Amino acid sequence: MPNSTNTTVRKDTRTQEMNKFMVIVNRLGIYVVVALLLIAGQCIRPDKFFTFSNINSVLQAVSLTGICAVGLAFIVYSANFNDMSLPMTIAFSGMVSVQLLQYNFVLSILGGIAAGLLMGAVNGFVIGKLRAHPIIWSMAFNFVMSGIVRWAWAGNQIYPDTITENAATAEQFYALARTYLGKSIGLQIPLMVVVMLVMFVIGHVILTYTSFGNQLKIIGSNYDVGRLSGINCARVVFIAYMINALCAAICGIFLASLSKVGAYYNGEGYDFECVTAVLLGGMTLAGGKGNMVGVFGGVLTVGLLTNVMNLLGIPTFNQYLVQGVVFLFIVWINTNSARKLGKS
Amino acid sequence: MKTKLLKSLNQYRAYVLVVVMFACGVFGKNFYTAYNIKAILDSTLLYAFLGVGFTLCMVAGHMDLSVAAMANLGAVLTMGFHTFSGMSWGPAMILAILAATLAGVINGVMISKAKIHSFIATLGMQFVLKGVMYIYSKGAEISDKGDFGFADILNKWLKPLPITPKILIMLVIVIVVAVLMRNTRFGRNIYMIGGNAETAWLAGIKSSRYTILIFAFSGACCALGGALFAIAQSSALPNMGEKGISPLLVALAATIIGGTDTNGGRGSVWNTFVAVLGLMVMSFVLSNIFGKFEVQILANGLILAICVFYETITAYYNNKKIGIRQPLLEQRQKELESAQ
Secondary structure, eight states, rough: OHHHHHHOOOOOOOOOOOOOOHHHHHHHHHHHHHHHHHHHHHOTTTTTTSSSHHHHHHHHHHHHHHHHHHHHHHEEEEEOOTTHHHHHHHHHHHHHHHGGGTTTTTHHHHHHHHHHHHHHHHHHOOOSSSOOOOOHHHHHHHHHHHHHHHTTTTOOOBBBHHOSOOOOHHHHHGGGGOOOTTTTTTOOEEEHHHHHHHHHHHHHHHHHHHHHHHHHHHHHOHHHHHHHTOOHHHHHHHHHHHHHHHHHHHHHHHHHHHHHHBTTTTTHHHHHHHHHHHHHHHTTSSSOOHHHHHHHHHHHHHHHHHHHHHHTTOOOOTTTHHHHHHHHHHHHHHHHHHTTOOOO | OOHHHHHHHHHTHHHHHHHHHHGGGSSSSSSSSSSHHHHHHHHHHHHHHHHHHEEEEEEEEOOTTTHHHHHHHHHHHHHHHTSSSSOHHHHHHHHHHHHHHHHHHHHHHHHHHHOOHHHHHHHHHHHHHHHHHHHTTTTSSEEOOOOEEEEEEEHHOOOOTTTHHHHHHHHHHHHHHHHHHHHHHHHHHHHHHHHHHHHHTTOOOOHHHHHHHHHHHHHHHHHHHHHHHHHHTTEEETTTTSSSSSSSHHHHHHHHHHOTTTTTOOOOHHHHHHHHHHHHHHHHHHHHHOOHHHHHHHHHHHHHHHHHHHHHHHHHHHHOOOTHHHHHHHHHHHHHHHHH
């Protein structure tokens, strides 16, 4: 091979022109919006907005969405669009855990989580191994599960205090969503918020610093490249769905505890709400982009937007319009900045 | 032979569903009456329009999650223009359909020009439309205040046939769209865009213009369905069908059962309509036999899930066969057998 030794390494002299504004948008992303909302809130109610109780209530309002969004981020990250079976995962795990209260408190929590994981396993197998269309399959599965849950409990709601004869167990279950930590240092942080923050930290570590997270990124960016580079794609996607189901199950148990009832309609609306938060956080449906810090920003945005609108006195139903427009606008900016930078 | 039968069964599964479910009416009481058949046909009204819109978008390789919201918008605006503004039914319906078409155009522009994924764009549009409807109707039900003239015309039973005028309108629209999709250049181009967007672009099809057109048409179609539904019911709610089975899910189920490919490029509007009919026959039969709402939801979901699962399994095994050359495989097997 005569030529191979003589080739000189030519330096790449092409310059990459990057739109500075778009770089800022792409890096800082959603936190610009969070800062804007904080400033707006301060302007509207200078006396009330930056109090500990207000910020705490914002966090508490989004904590359940946040817990789900951590899990859903893994699905979106692996380019599987959205898990439309979230509502029934939440409802089913909540109902199982309420039903199992008749035996034991610990058993009920474990049972609820196991019920959620079961649904995650089915989703993970069909979508990860058999590669069904994620949205269509999860919608169909949601439909089936909603039928099964309604049929099994005959369309009724179940109440912890009628299920269990031991009143203390029911009280224990109710207290789950009403526990406040940090009383000794004068703060009252709800357990749900602490769980959400811990899960965000764990999710960030898993997504960024483990080989699983890297494999998920490759699969999300390009499935075929992932397969050809020797990743067991079915296993990785399966684990992503299991993580999602775990988060949804925890959310479901908290929701059942908070509303003191296990019902088939418990998780309604969570599928769209969570994907809104995840997409606001800079993840794209194309997969492989974004990070958990951004998702936390997205969750904060959802909470702060509702809070600011409530302070302004906009009625609940009219908030849909503002939420929709803000959602579309931010997603458009995200998409546009990614395209300007040549990342999409 | 066995696989051939299974294949043709799968190809005509919408028809199979209709026939099997209709035959199951034997177990019910008073199922085969003209009134009952008329009621079944009547109940397909809204879902057939939604199914047409949804199928068009899915054939082009997109998802339109805002179909239910569009239909709701059509219903609320038609009723509102008639009751609040005192318009007659015709202009009210046309204005409502124009409003939904505008929303559809915005959908299409977001998807084709701004390159937002159709799932997100229509999801956001759903919230926007919901907000608009609640602001317009103030969250309350809008009724037509006793003006039943047009509703009576729409609901009139054309006696020897189990048909009402609103079903006639629906059938005409479905057939027109089916012919449009099947026999015109416009329709074939939509299939081409769904099958392979890049090839379509290389073949000189202006895919962005088509995307906008499809979404606008889907919006108009859904709004017309919603308006007819609302007029026939004499009232419109801003949260139509949110309790029980959501219309979006029925439209999705019908589209999938009708054989539309989830990735686009294959499907037919007429089959979607047949699937809607099948689902409606099924829910009538089940409510006749069991009288329980839960069973209907379970059966709807199961049929949808089985269809999706079957297609997934078929695609999975077909994918495994790609690249395997049959003669070589047979030769290799013979070698193995002779070696033993």
